[in-house]
Amino acid sequence: MAVDFNDVQALVRSGFGSLGGARYVLLRIVDATRAKAWLARAEPTRASQVGGAHELRCAMQIAFTRAGLIAAGFDEAELETMAPEFLDGMASDGRRSHRLGDVGESAPEHWNWGVGAREPHALIMLLAKKTMIADWASGIEAAALANGFAPVASFDSCPAREDGDASHEPFGFADGVSQPKIDWNGERSISPSANHDYNPLIAAGEILLGHSNEYGVSAGDANGALVQRNGSYLVYRQLEQDVTGFWQWAAEAAGPENARWMAERVVGRGIDGSPLPGLATSGGRDDFLFKGDPDGIVCPLGSHIRRANPRSGDNPHGRRGFLRDLVSAVGLAGKATDDPVASARFHRILRRGRPYGTTITPELAMLPELPHVEAGLHFLCLNASLARQFEFIQGAWLISPTFGGLSQEDDPLLGSRCPFPDDRRTDLFRYHDAHGVPRIAQDMPRFVTVRGGAYFFLPSITGLMSIASR
Numbered sequence: 001m002a003v004d005f006n007d008v009q010a011l012v013r014s015g016f017g018s019l020g021g022a023r024y025v026l027l028r029i030v031d032a033t034r035a036k037a038w039l040a041r042a043e044p045t046r047a048s049q050v051g052g053a054h055e056l057r058c059a060m061q062i063a064f065t066r067a068g069l070i071a072a073g074f075d076e077a078e079l080e081t082m083a084p085e086f087l088d089g090m091a092s093d094g095r096r097s098h099r100l101g102d103v104g105e106s107a108p109e110h111w112n113w114g115v116g117a118r119e120p121h122a123l124i125m126l127l128a129k130k131t132m133i134a135d136w137a138s139g140i141e142a143a144a145l146a147n148g149f150a151p152v153a154s155f156d157s158c159p160a161r162e163d164g165d166a167s168h169e170p171f172g173f174a175d176g177v178s179q180p181k182i183d184w185n186g187e188r189s190i191s192p193s194a195n196h197d198y199n200p201l202i203a204a205g206e207i208l209l210g211h212s213n214e215y216g217v218s219a220g221d222a223n224g225a226l227v228q229r230n231g232s233y234l235v236y237r238q239l240e241q242d243v244t245g246f247w248q249w250a251a252e253a254a255g256p257e258n259a260r261w262m263a264e265r266v267v268g269r270g271i272d273g274s275p276l277p278g279l280a281t282s283g284g285r286d287d288f289l290f291k292g293d294p295d296g297i298v299c300p301l302g303s304h305i306r307r308a309n310p311r312s313g314d315n316p317h318g319r320r321g322f323l324r325d326l327v328s329a330v331g332l333a334g335k336a337t338d339d340p341v342a343s344a345r346f347h348r349i350l351r352r353g354r355p356y357g358t359t360i361t362p363e364l365a366m367l368p369e370l371p372h373v374e375a376g377l378h379f380l381c382l383n384a385s386l387a388r389q390f391e392f393i394q395g396a397w398l399i400s401p402t403f404g405g406l407s408q409e410d411d412p413l414l415g416s417r418c419p420f421p422d423d424r425r426t427d428l429f430r431y432h433d434a435h436g437v438p439r440i441a442q443d444m445p446r447f448v449t450v451r452g453g454a455y456f457f458l459p460s461i462t463g464l465m466s467i468a469s470r
C-alpha cells in the first residue's frame with residue numbers, strides 16, 4: 001500500500017539540504033492544557049509539501065519522548081505497545097549505555113541534556129533558509145515558551161564550511177552521501193531469494209510504523225489511544241567532535257602530507273564523498289560493494305562506513321546456490337566475516353543530522369598551537385525499530401571490538417577507546433598503507449564525545465492530533 005504523504009511529517013521524506021539554517025529546540029511540558037492547545041495549532045510540515053511547485057522556505061517538525069507523552073496525559077498502559085527501547089529511554093540503564101558506547105566521558109552522567117531534569121519532553125525542529133532562520137525560529141520558540149512549555153536547550157546548526165554547504169560534517173567530510181532509498185509504494189519483493197544481493201531500496205516499514213517492513217510485517221499499534229501509524233522513532237545524539245585532535249592524530253600517524261589519505265581510511269570515503277579509489281563502481285558516489293575488497297586492503301574492514309553499513313561485507317560472495325548458501329548460513333563453511341543471515345538490509349537508518357560549531361579547515365586544524373574549537377554533529381536518524389536499526393548499528397557494528405572478525409578495535413571515528421569489561425583494548429585501527437602493507441595504528445585517541453541524547457517518537461499528523469487532543 002502506498003504511503004499517504006499527507007499524514008507523514010516531512011523529515012521522513014527529506015533532509016531539507018537546501019534549507020541551510022536549522023534550530024533544535026528541546027522543551028518540557030509544564031502546562032499540559034496550554035501546550036496541547038498550541039500543538040493542535042502547530043501544523044508541522046507534511047511530506048506531501050516536499051517537492052511541490054512551491055519551494056519550501058521553512059519546515060517545522062515535532063517529536064516527543066516517552067516522558068513527553070506521559071506529561072501530555074497518556075498513562076503507562078496506553079504506551080505499552082511502543083518500542084521498549086523508546087519507553088526505556090537512551091540513558092535509562094548502564095547496560096544500554098555500555099552497548100551504545102556511552103561510557104567514560106560520553107557517559108550520561110556527563111551529558112548536558114537528556115537525563116533527569118534535563119530530559120526533554122518535546123523536540124521542535126526548525127529548518128529554514130539561512131536568511132530567515134533566526135527571526136522565524138525565535139518567533140516559534142517564543143510562542144512555545146509562552147504556551148505551556150519550558151526550555152531545556154536550544155541549538156543552532158551552522159554549515160560546517162565557509163561556503164555555507166550544510167552537507168559537510170565538522171571534520172570536513174561530505175556527509176549524508178549514502179542513504180537508503182524507500183519503497184514508498186510497496187513495489188519491491190521482500191523475499192530473501194530476491195534480496196541476496198545488497199540493494200539500497202528498503203521497505204517503507206523500515207522507517208514508518210504501520211507499514212510492511214523487510215520481514216513483511218508491520219510494527220506499531222494501529223488501534224491505541226496514541227496513533228502510531230505513519231510515525232517513526234527519531235534518535236537524537238549531540239556528538240561533539242575534536243576536530244584539531246582528529247587532524248593532528250592523522251598528521252602524526254601518516255605524516256602531514258598524508259594526513260588526508262589517513263583520515264579517508266578512517267572514514268572509508270574520500271573527503272569529497274567519493275568512493276575510495278580501487279573500489280569498483282560504475283561512476284556513481286554510492287554504487288559500490290565490498291565484494292572486491294574482502295580483506296579491506298582498499299577500504300579498511302573497520303572504517304566508519306564499512307562498520308555503519310557493511311553492504312555486501314556480511315555476505316561477500318552474494319548468492320551462490322541453495323545448498324552452498326545453506327551450508328554457509330548454518331556456519332559450516334565460509335569465514336567468520338561471512339554472515340549470509342545478518343543481511344545489511346535489516347539494519348538501515350535514515351540520517352537527518354546537521355553540524356554545529358566553528359568551522360576550520362583540515363590544514364588549520366593540523367597547526368599544533370591551535371586552541372580547541374567547539375564543533376560537532378546533531379546526529380539525528382529515523383527508523384521503525386530502535387533495537388534492530390539504530391541500536392544494532394551503534395552497538396553490534398560501530399562499537400563492537402569484534403566486528404567483522406576484527407579484535408581490539410572500535411569505530412575509528414566514533415569509538416570511546418575505553419577497554420571492554422574484560423580489559424580488552426579497543427584503541428587499535430588496522431588498515432593497509434598505500435603499498436598494500438598491513439599496518440596497525442595504536443593508541444587511537446577519542447575524537448567524538450556524546451554531550452546529550454534522547455529517543456523521540458515523530459508522530460504522523462493524525463498521531464500529533466491524538467496527542468494534542470489527549
Ligand code: HEM
Pocket residue numbers: 169170171173174175176177178179239240241267269273304305306308309349376377379390393394398413414448
Ligand atoms: C560525529 C559523528 C559522526 C561523523 C563525523 C560521521 C561521519 C560520516 C561520514 C563522513 C560518512 C560518509 C558519507 C556518507 O555516506 O554520508 C558517514 C556515513 C555513515 N554514517 Fe556516520 N558519522 C558520525 C556518526 C554516525 C553515527 C552515530 C551513526 C549510526 C549509529 C552513523 C552512521 C552512518 C551510516 C549508516 C553511514 C552510511 C554508510 C554507508 O551506507 O555507506 N554515523 N558518516
